[in-house]
Amino acid sequence: MNLSKVDLNLFIVFDAIYTEANLTRAGQIVGITQPAVSNALARLRETFNDPLFVRTAQGMVPTPMAQNIIGPVRNALSLLRVSVQESRIFNPLQANKTYRISMTDLTEAVILPALFQRLRRLAPAVIIESFLSKRRETTKELAAGRLDFAVDAPLNTDPQVRHVKLMGDKYVCAMRKGHPLATKEKFVLDDYLSLTHIHISSRRSGLGHVDLALGKMGIQRKIALRSQHYL
Numbered sequence: 001m002n003l004s005k006v007d008l009n010l011f012i013v014f015d016a017i018y019t020e021a022n023l024t025r026a027g028q029i030v031g032i033t034q035p036a037v038s039n040a041l042a043r044l045r046e047t048f049n050d051p052l053f054v055r056t057a058q059g060m061v062p063t064p065m066a067q068n069i070i071g072p073v074r075n076a077l078s079l080l081r082v083s084v085q086e087s088r089i090f091n092p093l094q095a096n097k098t099y100r101i102s103m104t105d106l107t108e109a110v111i112l113p114a115l116f117q118r119l120r121r122l123a124p125a126v127i128i129e130s131f132l133s134k135r136r137e138t139t140k141e142l143a144a145g146r147l148d149f150a151v152d153a154p155l156n157t158d159p160q161v162r163h164v165k166l167m168g169d170k171y172v173c174a175m176r177k178g179h180p181l182a183t184k185e186k187f188v189l190d191d192y193l194s195l196t197h198i199h200i201s202s203r204r205s206g207l208g209h210v211d212l213a214l215g216k217m218g219i220q221r222k223i224a225l226r227s228q229h230y231l
Contacts, residue, residue, distance in 0.1 A: 006047060007043070008080075009040070010040050010043055011073050012030055012077065013026065013030055013032075013037055013040040013044070014041075014044055014052070014070075014073060015070070015073060015077060016029045016030050017053055017060055018053075018062055018066060018070050020059075021058070021060045021061070022060060023038060023041070023060065024037075048069075050065040051063055052065060052066045053066060093122070093123065093124070094125075095123050095125060095126050096125040096126070096127075097126060097127075098126075098127040098128075099127070099128055099129070099149065100129045100131070100146065100147050100148050101128060101129070101130050101147075101148065101149045101150070101151060102130075102131060102132055102133035102138065102141070102147055102149070102150040102151065103130055103132065103150070103151040103152070104132060104152075104202055104229075104230060105229050105230055105231050106200075106230035106231065107151045107152075108130055109230075109231060111151065111166075112128075112130060115128075116128065134203075135152065135155065135156065135202070135203070138150045138152070138156055138161075139156065139158045139160065139161055142161060143160070153209070173187070181195070192221070193219065193221055193222075195221075195222070196222045196223070196224035197223050197224065197225075198223070198224070198225045198226075199223045199225070199226045199227075200227055200228070200229070200230050201226065201227075202228055203228075204228070
């Protein structure tokens with residue numbers, strides 16, 4: 001038997017016929033018409049090369065073949081139902097899944113310590129793998145199951161990806177202690193553009209948020225150092 005060609009819904013119909021001994025009542029239970037039940041039974045008979053049920057005055061009587069397979073069929077259907085129900089219920093204390101999260105080193109420093117402490121307490125068997133996935137490949141990695149979550153700036157607008165805002169923050173200009181402009185009462189755009197800058201990006205090339213914002217104003221800054229790591 002080639003299982004890839006077998007419709008699992010046929011076994012639901014088979015179970016209903018076995019239980020009710022009547023095609024019409026079986027259809028009512030499954031939610032299909034009596035002709036559809038007859039069609040399903042015909043396909044099952046072809047699959048098993050057996051009548052499976054014989055019509056009598058007492059109803060549809062199962063053949064020895066049907067009697068042999070009803071137990072395994074019901075067990076299999078029960079397992080499928082349990083699997084579907086359990087997929088909707090998450091018990092953190094019993095979970096032993098490995099979750100793969102894409103994030104930068106700065107995000108790791110901000111999120112992981114508190115997240116990991118909480119997981120140790122609520123889901124002690126859960127394992128976390130943190131690594132940085134390329135932004136343009138995030139959707140593909142999520143769809144393939146190689147990635148469970150991605151913590152990133154809201155640049156991925158793919159409608160297939162569910163987005164949840166974790167936090168918001170503001171950009172600031174950081175400079176060393178004792179910098180000539182650090183004590184200036186008002187730090188204006190001309191002051192900002194007169195300096196050389198450090199640009200942090202997980203990508204090896206391309207513009208960042210600050211440079212895109214400046215570009216819309218028709219200006220650009222002087223980047224003296226580019227690094228992939230915030231820390």
